[in-house]
Amino acid sequence: xxxxxxxxxxxxxxxxxxxxxxxxxxxxxxxxxxxxxxxxxxxxxxxxxxxxxxxxxxxxxxxxxxxxxxxxxxxxxxxxxxxxxxxxxxxxxxxxxxxxxxxxxxxxxxxxxxxxxxxxxxxxxxxxxxxxxxxxxxxxxxxxxxxxxxxxxxxxxxxxxxxxxxxxxxxxxxxxxxxxxxxxxxxxxxxxxxxxxxxxxxxxxxxxxxxxxxxxxxxxxxxxxxxxxxxxx
Numbered sequence: 001x002x003x004x005x006x007x008x009x010x011x012x013x014x015x016x017x018x019x020x021x022x023x024x025x026x027x028x029x030x031x032x033x034x035x036x037x038x039x040x041x042x043x044x045x046x047x048x049x050x051x052x053x054x055x056x057x058x059x060x061x062x063x064x065x066x067x068x069x070x071x072x073x074x075x076x077x078x079x080x081x082x083x084x085x086x087x088x089x090x091x092x093x094x095x096x097x098x099x100x101x102x103x104x105x106x107x108x109x110x111x112x113x114x115x116x117x118x119x120x121x122x123x124x125x126x127x128x129x130x131x132x133x134x135x136x137x138x139x140x141x142x143x144x145x146x147x148x149x150x151x152x153x154x155x156x157x158x159x160x161x162x163x164x165x166x167x168x169x170x171x172x173x174x175x176x177x178x179x180x181x182x183x184x185x186x187x188x189x190x191x192x193x194x195x196x197x198x199x200x201x202x203x204x205x206x207x208x209x210x211x212x213x214x215x216x217x218x219x220x221x222x223x224x225x226x227x228x229x230x231x232x233x
Contacts, residue, residue, distance in 0.1 A: 020209040031060030044075035054114030068220035097127035110136040117141025124176040135179045142191045
């Protein structure tokens with residue numbers, strides 16, 4: 001991440017905000033223009049991985065992470081029916097569970113960004129009777145919500161309120177937390193509460209941002225490392 005000499009704390013955070021949005025805008029555009037087919041990542045000799053992006057993100061937004069996971073030998077699946085992930089968490093979770101079943105995936109890992117981690121945890125808690133999901137690795141997930149959600153006009157963003165009934169309920173449910181690794185940086189402009197999850201493997205990286213952290217090589221390295229440990233390699 002690096003420090004910026006002579007830049008005060010508030011100004012540094014402002015620069016991180018700007019860099020984060022520039023990264024997000026760039027990858028949203030690249031996702032729209034991308035011609036990569038999701039089926040091109042289905043081959044691999046290691047355990048399968050299901051990708052769940054964050055709100056308003058298509059699956060291509062996760063391509064830096066997808067490429068790293070696939071290059072490491074894992075088949076990678078995306079749930080295209082999520083589209084830009086604006087659905088309510090339980091509805092989106094049912095689509096993920098449906099994909100797991102229809103694709104015949106077992107011993108699978110979920111790798112999720114932001115809202116995707118809430119969806120993945122919902123699957124693990126309520127929609128995985130056959131135990132198809134072994135573990136989940138999340139990046140910048142608001143497990144305890146975000147106080148900024150109260151200022152959002154869109155219902156798809158207000159659900160992240162710390163007072164949201166589902167957020168509160170899922171935060172209390174810790175049965176699957178030991179099978180989750182939560183990755184986050186030193187500063188997240190969207191989640192002032194942070195992404196620490198009790199009972200999980202919590203990993204802080206020397207990076208800043210909610211979106212830009214997806215493009216950090218260290219993020220991909222840690223994800224692959226966590227998958228490898230889960231596979232027992």
